Amino acid sequence: MAKIELKDVRKVYAGNVEAVKGVSLSVEDGAFVVLVGPSGCGKSTLLRMVAGLESISSGTVQIGDRVVNDLEPAERDIAMVFQNYALYPHMTVRKNLEYGLKNRKMAPAEIARRVDEAAKMLEIGALLDRRPGQLSGGQRQRVAMGRALVREPAAFLFDEPLSNLDAKLRVQMRAEIRRLQRRLRTTSLYVTHDQLEAMTLADTLVVLNAGRIEQAGSPMEVYERPASLFVATFIGSPAMNLLPLGEQGIPGLTAPEGLFSRTRPAETLGIRPEHMRVVDGEAPRPEEMRFDLTVSGVEVVGAESFVYGTLPKGGSEIAVRVPGYSHAEPGTPLTAAADTSYLHRFDRETGRRI
Amino acid sequence: MQKAVFPNKLLPYLLLAPQVAITLVFFYWPASQALYQSMLKEDPFGLKSKFVGLQNFAQVLGNPDYLNSVRVTVVFSVSTAVLAMALALFLATAAEKVVRGKGFYRTMLIWPYAVAPAVAGLLWLFMFNPSMGTFAYLLRDAGYRWNPLLDGDQAMLLVVVAAAWKQISYNFLFFVAALQSVPRSLIEAAAIDGASSTKRFWTIVFPLIAPTTFFLLVVNTVYAFFDTFGIIDAVTGGGPAQATQTLVYKVYNDGFVNLDLGGSAAQSVILMAIVIALTAIQFRYVEKRVHYA
Structure with missing residues (x-):
């Protein structure tokens, strides 16, 4: 468990394209913060910078009490759920879950305990010996969650994890992610372009536009008192x-x-x-x-x-x-x-x- | 698939005829000639020949020279395939990491494939010929006794390197494509999962490009078996003392240099059987292509 603190974080790509233009944000320990915005607003870039998959042009990212700017993704004590799940196709579900723990040289008994616990929590116990190719979209999503869960990291990062699911499953998984997060109380940063997902999941909703934070606040605060025309039209349907x-x-x-x-x-x-x-x-x-x-x-x-x-x-x-x-x-x-x-x-x- | 119906019964056969004719003239005819020839024995002056059944085969298979050639071929093919593939994979992973000038590097790395085998052989011969090669000169200066004209192992090394060099470009192309097809997010997920870049390569990337690797293994083996005649002929001529005489080279040498037509034909029939077996493996593989998704 840890607090995530971003201070004036910027991302400048080659050719002087500024994708993230100075974002300061603090995610309290155990909070569920959702970054929402239209495509190209820099929300995924920001998340990837926290994960360490993208270099930070300026500013600092702090997880817990460490500035992680120069740490490898593996050293940041985070787990990430990807949009396309990014499951290892040549490994069974069990191997997928174990991979991150084995790389960290964890004791086999502890690995088995964590995998069993995650499998029980996500109801994927029956799938452990299958390969990702044999699973449905919803099942893959659960395995991807499981892979993050077994790590017991300081923070979860979600990169549009539900956007590949059909509408019904999406609503179901949304509720499940919410329930899991409430139960585990793990600091979570969640990126989505779906305002409904953002409204229902967030403790704090952060609306991003063109690389800047337009507004941050509780979902109802943002809904009832939009800070700008952009937020006013982006949150709420019809606008x-x-x-x-x-x-x-x-x-x-x-x-x-x-x-x-x-x-x-x-x-x-x-x-x-x-x-x-x-x-x-x-x-x-x-x-x-x-x-x-x-x-x-x-x-x-x-x-x-x-x-x-x-x-x-x-x-x-x-x-x-x-x-x-x-x-x-x-x-x-x-x-x-x-x-x-x-x-x-x-x-x-x-x-x-x- | 829809069945095409031709108005004229003869037309479809006429359309197929050129292809069939070419196959008949350039494959079935010579192949059947070889099969027939392999059971004949010529007299020393080439005036008449008599039918001897499988005697040529028995002679070929019982000949220690032939068995030596089998051993040479295996050593040569495996070394060439492994060397060409390992270097190509290494270059492909390195080219993946290049940010600027990616296209330029790739083009440069693909060029050697356009060089004819005999020319490739000559290039390496010029570089490493003990009497005039630049590198041979350097090697001798460094105190190494370099003489592939006398040392069989050195000759083998030279033809293997020359043959592999030519095949690297081809393998490189396939490996680059295979590496690009590995989703980036998998590698990122593995990075978050605490795998070092070496570990990521061996536990994620390498298993995922396995289908390509297997395909290339078959192609490279076939290449080393059959398409390296030019290189061997130019660099060593099969020598010294048959140290680099592969099966294909021996067919040529026995048939066209030593004029033992029956024995040479028997050898080419054996080779044909090997080609058929290799092709069968390849087809089987292509049909059962491993799909990860």
């Missing part, structure tokens, strides 16, 4: 509705007296689809904004529907969550309302929250 505020306010939007007088024109307003409702003839409440929309489409998810409408004069498209099944017809007018207390406000120049 937060954005309304660029012009000199004349926003056509089609009626807001309570004085709402916009406090704002500067170069602002973008944001509101999440679930904070909006469809108005069915009732009178407006004083703290409410009203949107005059033309329905452009409906997505029925099952338990809920999303009605999409556009504001007049080529305004933004707005998504409104409707419980159950929506019968809105494309092309018909629709009035939606939202409480102003749910409004997010961003500086359009810097993209930061106001």
Whole structure:
């Protein structure tokens, strides 16, 4: 068990391409931190730098009380689960699990104990004598986890471990990873591009964009108070509705007296689809904004529907969550309302929250 | 697969005819001639020949010279194959590590394959000929008694090195491709699992490229058996005292130099059997190709 501490970590590739532009982050002992971001944001590079698979251009990485910048991956006391599992295809599952322990010259009795324990924990006992080629995707995933588990390392590093699984298995393995981590309390750093995975797994969610941390915080903190336009649109599905505020306010939007007088024109307003409702003839409440929309489409998810409408004069498209099944017809007018207390406000120049 | 149907019954046979004709003229005819010849005995003046059955075979197999040639061939082939493969694998792993100019190094390493065997032999002969070779001169200066014209072991060493040198490029190409097909993440996983780079190579990379290694072993053995005539002829001519006379070289020497046509034919029939056996192994292997995935 150990704390992972990154201080102003940078990665510059040949040709002066900066993939990671100064990331400082501290992962508390036993915490589950998820790095999330779009492809190319530097999240995998960052993880590989912690693992020692990628050199660190500047800054320091500390695991426990050691600065590990110049240590080999093997000396960092970490275990990693790879996206493609990276199981050794010519070895049985048991040999795969034993490999890292044998390399460390561990006593055979201890190796056997750890392998049995991991096999029991992951329910792969029956697979120990098979080869990876004979396993299903989900089973391989478990073996990959097992290989990390038997090491009993100071920290687990996960590089998009679920992205090769089908949707159902992914949800199942997600819950299982969470449960294992809670039980073992091993410091974990987890990289994903899937915001749902990030939200459900993380103690601390770190949103990365273009090599920088956009925001770090608990998942609900990030969801409820996105620090920037990028985070606001990246976390949440469908994405937060954005309304660029012009000199004349926003056509089609009626807001309570004085709402916009406090704002500067170069602002973008944001509101999440679930904070909006469809108005069915009732009178407006004083703290409410009203949107005059033309329905452009409906997505029925099952338990809920999303009605999409556009504001007049080529305004933004707005998504409104409707419980159950929506019968809105494309092309018909629709009035939606939202409480102003749910409004997010961003500086359009810097993209930061106001 | 869909069955192609030709409108004319004759057409498919006509289309096949050239290929069949070439095979008949250049393979079956000479092969059957050799088979027939191997059971004949010529009189000393080559005026007439008589049928002797398997007597030529008995003579060949009972001849200590022939058994010596078998031993020479085995030593030569195994040494050449092992040397060519080991060096090629070493070069391929080294080329993997090159960051800049990868393409340049690879191209340079592949070039020797374009050199004809006899020319390759001549190159090595010039370098190591005891009377005019540069390296022979250096070796003698260093106090080493270098004379492949008299010392059979040295002659063997020279032809093995020359033959291996020529085959390294070919092996190198295959090994480079095989090394590239080993997923990087496996090597990274092994690095995290605490394996040193030497250990990673022998426990992860080497087993994973085993199919290529086996394929090359077969190809190299066949090469050393049959395609090295030019090198041996140019460098040692089979000598000294038959120390480098491989089976193929002996066929040529007995048949075309010593004019023992029957005995030479019997030897080539034995060689044919060896080729067939080797090919069978190769096909069997190709069909049951090891798949790791």
